[in-house]
Amino acid sequence: MHTTLGGKPKSEARPKFPVESLRTQFPALKHAAPFIFFDNAAGAQIPQIVFDAINRHLLECNVQRGGRYPQSIEVDATIDRGRRSVADLLGARDPSEVAFGMNATSFIRLVSLAIGQSLGARNEIIVSEMDHEANIATWMALESFGAKFHLWKMRDDGNLHSEDLWPLLSAKTRLVACTVTSNALGSIVDVPAVAKFAHDAGAELFLDCVHYGPHGLIDVQAWGCDYLACSGYKIFAPHMGFMWGKRALLEKLPTFREDFIPNEPPGKIEAGTFVYENVAGMTAAIEYLELVGKQLSSNGGSSSRRANLITAMAAIRGYEEELSIEVLEALEKSGATIYGIRPKERVGERVPTFCFNLPRVSPQVVTEEMARAGIGIRDGHMYAPRLMKRLSLSMDSGAVRASLVHYNTSEEIQRFSDVLQKLSKNG
Ligand SMILES: Cc1ncc(COP(=O)(O)O)c(C=O)c1O
Known part of the structure; x- marks a missing residue:
């Protein structure tokens, strides 16, 4: 079911x-x-409050983060607000599990390269026939690291079924990469069932949440995934991407970073500068969704952002x-x-x-x-x-x-x- x-x-x-x-x-x-x-x-198009947030950022604090003057301190605060907002959007426990960057593809590539370097005896990766190529080719590129692949086939009803995943899993499976929703067909995958099967086999689950993002509630805890990538520009924000991963797993991932950058998330996932005004825009897009939730609540909404997002996304669905x-x-x-x-x-x-x-x-x-x-x-x-x-x-x-x-x-x-x-x- x-x-x-x-x-x-x-x-x-x-x-x-x-x-x-x-x-x-x-x-x-x-x-x-x-x-x-x-x-x-x-x-997708963006609401006025997203325009305003981007403009305000460019007008008031278009400087590099990490300085001791007010505009730079405000950039750090903007990023911090962005992380807390996205953590609420995803149902994440810890904002440090959220990283910002260019787009979903570059995050899939970043995680896949890290996984490729730490394959060991578990060298099998399962990709699906229904996914966007960004969540297939990035993994298949790990062949040169010794990875082997299984293709999880779609059924004639236009969806992936977790029962068909089970026979592909083994003690050699390192990771299952699959979409939450097909960007071509619109089919929603039963990802909690996928997570259960993957974990029962000792494998990890990487979810491509790009297409599902604007349509329903994301819940990394309930879904039980290990990594998840999303694009802001599909969720009423400007062109940018973000990813989430379980903190313990992110801590272990071998990523590129300069020697003086601590080996800790989110910094180790965010080498270089990302587009801060777009992070401000992403925060405002989440605020828009929160306001939708408040507008739809009979009592004017909750003091909890997550609760308002739950209301909004249920109504949108x-x-x-x-x-x-x-x-x-x-x-x-x-x-x-x-x-x-x-x-x-x-x-x-x-x-x-x-x-x-x-x-x-x-x-x-x-x-x-x-x-x-x-x-x-x-x-x-x-x-x-x-x-x-x-x-x-x-x-x-x-x-x-x-x-x-x-x-x-x-x-x-x-x-x-x-x-x-x-x-x-x-x-
Ligand atoms: C399902 C899905 N995955 C991945 C991507 C790639 O996302 P990005 O453009 O953020 O790299 C897209 C883009 O359309 C998509 O629809």
């Missing part, structure tokens, strides 16, 4: 999701209107399920081939990211026609070559992807549906 990540509330208790008032907080939605942003899997049903209906009406989870009663196992093809219309033509109609979607391989192969799709043309987040609306889906119907009729 697949668990539903993200703490979805019972539907009878669900208040109406305030999408219109939340949309007013995203200046780009108004600026580009009536353009429709349905390419959120490649990056519930609203996005409604959007998913509407998109599925529009795709079915147009005769599209939908790759991934289709039954409406299983929308709890997906986020509103849809990969599809229309009969007799190339993916490129679909996205060009959508662009002419003022709708931004994407075609191609979605950086998932193994998944494309599994779906018998070519790397050249691939499929079409429409990816929604909580600021998208039924009216937008209706406009998307109108273009789809026109295309399928003329196809």
Whole structure:
């Protein structure tokens, strides 16, 4: 049985999701209107408070950290606030387990290089067929360190099943690398079950949480993972990445650092300077989500940031399920081939990211026609070559992807549906 990540509330208790008032907080939605942003899997828009936080940082403290003057002390405080905010977003116990950097890929590479140097007799790594290539190729590059690989296959229902992982695990498995949610299909993986199997075999679990990030509650404690990478730019923040790892494991990781940098997280994971204004933006994006939680609480919210985030992400999950049903209906009406989870009663196992093809219309033509109609979607391989192969799709043309987040609306889906119907009729 697949668990539903993200703490979805019972539907009878669900208040109406305030999408219109939340949309007013995203200046780009108004600026580009009536353009429709349905390419959120490649990056989401940012709320005004995120703009303000970045601007304020650049105006008031655009200096290097670690100095003894007020502006520099404020940079250190900004990073500290960022770590505590992200720790609450992830459900982490200790902010020192959070590291900031450029993007998720560079963090996956950083951890994989460290694991590669400490393989020993446990030299097997399991990667999945459904993952973004960033969480496959980075691990496969460890072949020169003596690593061996197993490919965890996706089932025909468009998801990974932990039962299929079990036979791949052995006393030689060092690590399982898998996604929380497919950036191509939107399928949510039952990661607590994956963690249990991996740990029973004595292996570690690295989770790619990039695609799941904006859609539901992340809970590194409940999920039982060992490492997790995320990209801020998918979670209503600017272009930056962050990672989390269990402190005891991070302490042991052999990472590059200058000799005088202590061998301790987070400093040992953050060689060089990262973009401090974007950390300020990430903190503000979490504040936005916290405010959503407060707005949706009958009692004005909790004094605990995590509690407000739990409320916000549960409401977002519930609203996005409604959007998913509407998109599925529009795709079915147009005769599209939908790759991934289709039954409406299983929308709890997906986020509103849809990969599809229309009969007799190339993916490129679909996205060009959508662009002419003022709708931004994407075609191609979605950086998932193994998944494309599994779906018998070519790397050249691939499929079409429409990816929604909580600021998208039924009216937008209706406009998307109108273009789809026109295309399928003329196809
Ligand atoms: C599931 C998934 N993993 C990894 C990545 C790479 O993330 P980044 O651009 O932060 O390196 C992406 C980017 O789209 C993604 O969707």
